[in-house]
Amino acid sequence: MSVLVTGGAGYIGSHMVLALRDAGREVVVLDNLSTGFRGAVPHDVPFVEGNCGDEDLVKSIITEHGVSAIIHFAGSIVVPDSVKDPLGYYENNTVNSRALIAAAVASGIGHFIFSSTAAVYGEPPECPIGEDLPLAPISPYGTSKLMTEYMLKDTARAHEIRFAALRYFNVAGADPEGRSGQSSARATHLIKIAAQAAFGMRRHMEIYGEDYPTPDGTCLRDYVHVSDLAEAHLLALRHLEAGGGSLVLNCGYGRGYSVREVISAVKRVSGVDFDVRLAERRAGDPPALIARADAIREVLGWRPKNDDLDKIVAHALSWEGQLQRSNVA
Ligand SMILES: NC(=O)c1ccc[n+]([C@@H]2O[C@H](COP(=O)([O-])OP(=O)(O)OC[C@H]3O[C@@H](n4cnc5c(N)ncnc54)[C@H](O)[C@@H]3O)[C@@H](O)[C@H]2O)c1
Numbered sequence: 377m378s379v380l381v382t383g384g385a386g387y388i389g390s391h392m393v394l395a396l397r398d399a400g401r402e403v404v405v406l407d408n409l410s411t412g413f414r415g416a417v418p419h420d421v422p423f424v425e426g427n428c429g430d431e432d433l434v435k436s437i438i439t440e441h442g443v444s445a446i447i448h449f450a451g452s453i454v455v456p457d458s459v460k461d462p463l464g465y466y467e468n469n470t471v472n473s474r475a476l477i478a479a480a481v482a483s484g485i486g487h488f489i490f491s492s493t494a495a496v497y498g499e500p501p502e503c504p505i506g507e508d509l510p511l512a513p514i515s516p517y518g519t520s521k522l523m524t525e526y527m528l529k530d531t532a533r534a535h536e537i538r539f540a541a542l543r544y545f546n547v548a549g550a551d552p553e554g555r556s557g558q559s560s561a562r563a564t565h566l567i568k569i570a571a572q573a574a575f576g577m578r579r580h581m582e583i584y585g586e587d588y589p590t591p592d593g594t595c596l597r598d599y600v601h602v603s604d605l606a607e608a609h610l611l612a613l614r615h616l617e618a619g620g621g622s623l624v625l626n627c628g629y630g631r632g633y634s635v636r637e638v639i640s641a642v643k644r645v646s647g648v649d650f651d652v653r654l655a656e657r658r659a660g661d662p663p664a665l666i667a668r669a670d671a672i673r674e675v676l677g678w679r680p681k682n683d684d685l686d687k688i689v690a691h692a693l694s695w696e697g698q699l700q701r702s703n704v705a
């Protein structure tokens with residue numbers, strides 16, 4: 377029995393493929409390569425280039441590869457882009473997810489794991505954020521993801537399918553063995569940008585606002601290592617396969633670091649004192665997003681191995697170095 381990973385050529389999906397293979401599972405990847413890289417998927421893993429919203433294609437992959445579970449990472453992920461192009465985001469994240477879920481139901485798939493996000497909470501009234509807080513996304517990206525959570529909940533009531541929606545906080549770092557990492561040069565994520573600055577690929581970087589109601593005035597985020605996140609999906613899959621019920625869980629460590637603390641860590645670990653400038657606040661950035669993280673530990677027994685900011689930064693830097701060497705070569 378095989379696991380279908382949509383978006384498996386992307387940043388998080390490629391780490392999931394590695395984790396599944398390391399666990400001895402059969403995998404097939406479906407990715408349209410809009411932001412992913414063919415080279416991120418090992419050559420001995422079956423790869424189909426196509427749209428996860430193509431129901432007939434998905435059904436044929438399920439039949440051909442004997443798929444028993446789907447882990448769905450494919451989607452569009454840049455929050456400000458979703459504000460400029462809401463319909464594009466609803467199309468790729470909601471409409472295509474609907475078609476994927478329909479193909480799963482029609483093919484008798486019993487287990488479905490979905491990449492949700494802390495963005496479903498919007499600007500939460502309290503922090504750390506428990507799963508039971510109001511769901512009030514403030515961007516089309518967050519809404520497009522929440523709509524998929526709702527589709528999964530309703531579908532699981534009506535059909536023989538159980539699901540896990542994992543609400544990721546800020547995903548960062550790279551495979552500790554150097555097999556994958558965040559490859560997109562256009563990435564907007566803080567640790568990726570700071571790593572690029574450390575390697576001289578940017579002349580400087582900016583801090584978006586230092587007048588937030590936080591200890592040093594910059595935003596607080598809960599940075600979770602991408603390999604720990606992949607491990608959480610494996611545990612969620614085992615839970616569903618063992619007959620466990622559907623789940624909606626935060627995936628973070630429950631500790632926040634400020635933008636300044638993250639930049640200091642990148643400077644300290646890289647040994648490079650790159651230029652950092654102050655800029656205006658970026659629209660839509662909540663001051664603090666920190667998970668209440670006990671449920672995932674209790675329900676799935678998740679024991680993250682990389683809960684350490686310097687380790688996350690070291691792995692991100694190591695991957696950035698590999699990327700740079702391969703671009704120069
Ligand atoms: N990176 C984060 O911090 C973060 C946080 C919360 C949630 N997420 C979610 O995790 C998932 C993976 O994010 P990522 O950071 O790896 O992004 P990514 O852009 O690296 O990966 C997305 C992958 O999906 C593929 N894709 C996009 N649309 C597709 C479609 N219609 N059909 C097939 N393939 C398609 C892309 O080519 C890419 O390989 C996304 O759903 C994202 O919303 C990410």
Ligand SMILES: O=c1ccn([C@@H]2O[C@H](COP(=O)(O)OP(=O)(O)O[C@H]3O[C@H](CO)[C@@H](O)[C@H](O)[C@H]3O)[C@@H](O)[C@H]2O)c(=O)[nH]1
Nearest residue numbers: 493494495545546564565566569582583584595635661665
């Ligand atoms: O050059 C930069 C980049 C980022 N930031 C700040 O760093 C923090 C983190 O930003 P970023 O890494 O872009 O992540 P978020 O905007 O917090 O969003 C990420 O984390 C969310 C969950 O918390 C997910 O929903 C999103 O998909 C994912 O992009 C924010 O305060 C940004 O303003 C800067 O100051 N300078």
